[in-house]
Amino acid sequence: MDLCLTKDELSFRDEVRAFFRVAVPADLREKLIAGVHPSKKDMVSWSRILAKKGWGAPHWPVEYGGTGWSPVKQYIFTEEMSQTPAPAPLPFGVNMVGPVIYTFGSDVQKKRFLPRIVPLDDWWCQGFSEPGAGSDLASLNTRAVREGNHYVVNGQKTWTTHAQFADWIFCLVRTDPGAKKQLGISFLLIDMKSPGITVRPIQMIDGGHEVNEVFFDNVHVPIENLVGEENRGWDYAKFLLGNERFHIACVGVSKERIRRIKDLASQVRLGGERLIDRSDFREKVAAIEVRLKALEVTQLRVLANESKRQNGTQDPASSILKIKGAEIQQATSELLMALAGPHAVPYRAEEDFELRNERPIGPDWAVTIASAYFNMRKVSIYGGSDEIQKNIIAKAILGL
Template sequence: MDLRFTPEENAFREEVRAFFRDNLDPKLREKLVAGRHFTKQELVDWTRTLNRHGWGVPHWPVEYGGTGWDPVRQYIFLEELQAFPAPAPLAFGVNMVGPVIYTFGNEAQKKHFLPRIANLDDWWCQGFSEPGSGSDLASLKTRAVRDGDHYVVNGQKTWTTLAQHADWIFCLVRTDPTAKKQEGISFLLIDMKTPGITVRPIELLDGGHEVNEVFFDDVKVPVENLVGQENKGWDYAKFLLGNERTNIARVGVSKERLRRIRELASIERIGEEPMIRNPRFREKLAAAEIELKALEMTQLRVIAAERTREKGKPDPASSVLKIKGSEIQQMTTELLLDVVGPYALPYVPEPEGEDAPLSNEPPIGPDWAASVAPTYFNWRKVSIYGGSNEIQRQIIAKAILGL
């Protein structure tokens, strides 16, 4: 297999880079390079900039607002967006529920929801995990009982990322408690303003608030918000998770991180020498770069296979990308901890909101140090969400190795 890019593909890469240089606010890019968070409005504004250019949902079919790019150009765009870096469009809408709707939804759902997802008019969150039903997602207990032209939903979801901002949530619910656990699940779209929904924040170790518990108490959901067929939601969830696991590889993110690590290690010193000259550190850095190159080649092979894969059928190789991608992301956070050393120890919370007052205390260590430890701890999650790596190994054993 020839993994080299053609001259046309390299020209496209330059076009993407030029667009980011010309259209992304440099202050927003500085935030991302430094590992700080952007605001909801910054993501909305950037998403609408992409959408006006026709790049809001580049991997969607053309009839729903996509670009018509082949898988290689889609890969180049995503890699450049992550490596620049620029904010990625909200994954819960663009990468998760959007493809489910245009693949399995009815025409009314496509017409209403898809343009709003592309322009981030609706902020979506994901209602999958439950207490006691994490990696064993099919054991979920949230119930939806048909009552005329509505479902009545009762139950709880947890670890619901950014639910505090969400207008809608896509949920897996149990509609047939007598069926086998994978066969009695349906896929519902639920307006977060519906009476009976309560969002409760979960405070993380770094003091941040990005995940939540969501409670449903006799929540009435119109039957028209059912995606596809009743009790077929597990099929749609597997399709969605296959897409999520491929994107979790985040090759461009890791490339940018390793570039940043090299830059900082050339500045920070151990005794009289820059850290980049430390043999043990160089060995760990080289190991991460080799792992990332192997992951990149594997992802390109998966992209090449997309041309012949049956539409709507998940590729089990996405589990390989998920495992290695998450492991490499965690390796990069460990390398940053090595670089920052003891300056990672102080806890310096990031101010919340655009107008939050900044501390008048002097910074402890270099100005980029404060975000290193919170990022390290936060990224322990990447080997868990989207299906834990242990579960992914089981999928590989069954679907790829035939064990």
């Protein structure tokens, strides 16, 4: 394939870059550069800026609010957004449940849910993992029993990101316990305000609250909230996870982080010598850049093949993107830890600092490094662990 951008694509890149330069609020940009997670208010505000521009869901079909951009233009948009930096749209809605609904959902579901996803009128979370059924998702035990015009759901989900903010959760539930593991699962859309739902926080190693446990105790879900066919949820989940794995590659995010590493390495000194001038450190950065370029080319190849694939199917090469993207994100976080050295103290929310009479010793940029490093350990697990991705590659690509 030709990896050079056309004049039209270069012009588009300039347009996108100019928009992000002006549209991203300065305080939000500073948060992202510092490694601080945007708040719910930040995300809602930014999502509505993108929605107003018509760029809130670039990869969606035009009839549902998409842009009609080519895969290459979608890629350019994502890259520029990551490198600005600007927050990506909330993935649980735009990248996950939205495509499932417009691909497999009913007309009523499309009209009801899709218009509210892009401007974040509805905040979605993902109810897949369970205790004992994380990487082995087919072993999930949350049950949904049909009673009249409702399913009655009982069970537990865990590691549910941002469930404390969510209006809706899309869930995999077992509707036929007698079927083979993958064949008895359905895909339900559940209102988080339903009686019987309890959300409990899971405190992270850095003291933050990003993930949760979600309990379902006789939760009644209308049958019209079933996506597609009963007991076909596994197929829809594979479709969704293929989209997630593609976006987990985060090429633009890693590019921005490498730029940050180089900038900081020109400031940090070790034994009187700038770290950027040390050959051993430069070699580590160069090695990551080479791997990142290979990942970028692979992602462009996947994009080039998109038009050849049947609707609703995913390129198994997305598993390669997921594995290598995770490795590179973790490698860049390790270099940032090396830069911060003993100043890489775990991040605490601003309100915590108000209770102290001194801030942490060291530069402000180092305060969030340890938090990012520990957080990056999970990237090789969520969206399907590396072991699962290697199995997919072996079967679907290598034919083993």
